[in-house]
Each structure stands twice: as structure tokens, then as C-alpha cells.
Amino acid sequence: MASRFLSPTLRARASVNPTPAFRSFHTTRRTLAEIATPLPVRKPVGAFRGGLFGFLLGSTLAGAGVYYYILEEYRVSNELLTEDIYSLQASVQRVHSYVQTLEEQLAELKKK
Template sequence: MASRILTPALRMRAFASPSTALQLRSAPLRSFQSSTILREGATPLPVRKPVGAFRGGLFGFLLGSTLAGAGVYYYVLEEYRVSNELLTEDIYSLQASVQRVHTYVQTLEEDLAQLKKKK
């Protein structure tokens, strides 16, 4: 692909005649070569043992499941804590309401007892 890129000057010459256009397009502008000296100095890369699709997939699945499970556990734990606090608050509120009703009923009974004594 890089060999077909034409500079503006080459484009002008390429469109001058059809035969030169074919020659410019087929000839590479730059060749990639390496000398024998450079190839001799190159050391081969160390051979790596492939991980394998099964082991990699199993490890990824276990890691993902563990992380998702831990996230869900902490989410549920936090929701449980919040709901427990709300329930405790409601119980205390209900206890205070029952206490108020109890004192109100006591005062009514005392007033009723006083009215009966007067009669």
C-alpha cells in the first residue's frame, strides 16, 4: 500500500503519459531489505509456553465469578445493614408511640376514677 503513494510531483509525471503511470505504480518507491550482518546479530525470541484456551478461559471464569460474587456479597451485606438500621429505627418509633398511648390511657383511667369518686 505504501508503494502506491505518489507525491504531487510524481502524480504530475504519472498523468503525463499512460506508460509512465504504469511504470510508477508498479515500481516500489521504497524497498525493505536487511543485510546478512543484521540478520546474524539477531537473537531469536525465547520460546514461550502457550497458556492454552482452556486454562485461560477457566482462570478468567473463576476470577470473574469470584469478583462478581465478592461484589454481590458486599452489596447484599450493605443492604442488610441499612434495612436492619431502618427496622430498628421503626421498632424504637413504635415503642415510643406505644409508650405515649399507654400514658394517655393511664391518664384517662385516672380521670375516670376521679369522676366516679365524685359521684
């Protein structure tokens, strides 16, 4: 189905821009001279420099990942510790109020 759909389009393109059956690969001396200009000399990145750069990049990325992981763990543990401190403070307040109530009752019994 797709081949029937695309075939008129391909035929129309072929009739508008016919391509030759073969292409010759020849060049003149002028074109060859332009092509033969030496390329700029690039200093190759050696295995040592590339390896060192890769190691430093990987170490930096791993260090950053560990830093943010530890920072998040610190934040979570700090929130849990703060929550425990508040619950301990509430318990101490309840015990304190209970002891005050007992002391008041004991003082009333001594007056009688």
C-alpha cells in the same frame, strides 16, 4: 479550507526532510544473523488455563458485587426496621400515657 491551511506546512516539511521515492529492503549477513537469534520460549497460556483464570476472575468479581449489594440492602432494611421500632415505641408511650390518664380519672371518680 483546511487543505489550503495545511499545505504550506506539508511543503515545508517535505523540503526539510525529503523522503526517497522507494526504499530497498536488503540486509547483510551480519544483520540477518542478529535478527535470526531465537526468541525466548514462552509457555503459551492454554485454553483450559485461560478459561479457568477467566472463570475464577469473573466469579470473584460477581461475588464481590453481590456481597456489596446484599450489604447495602441489609443496611437499608436495618435502618427501616430501626425506624419502625422507634415509631412503635412512641405509640406505646402515647397509649401508656393515655391509660395512666384514664386510670387517674377512674380513681377520682371512685373517690367521689
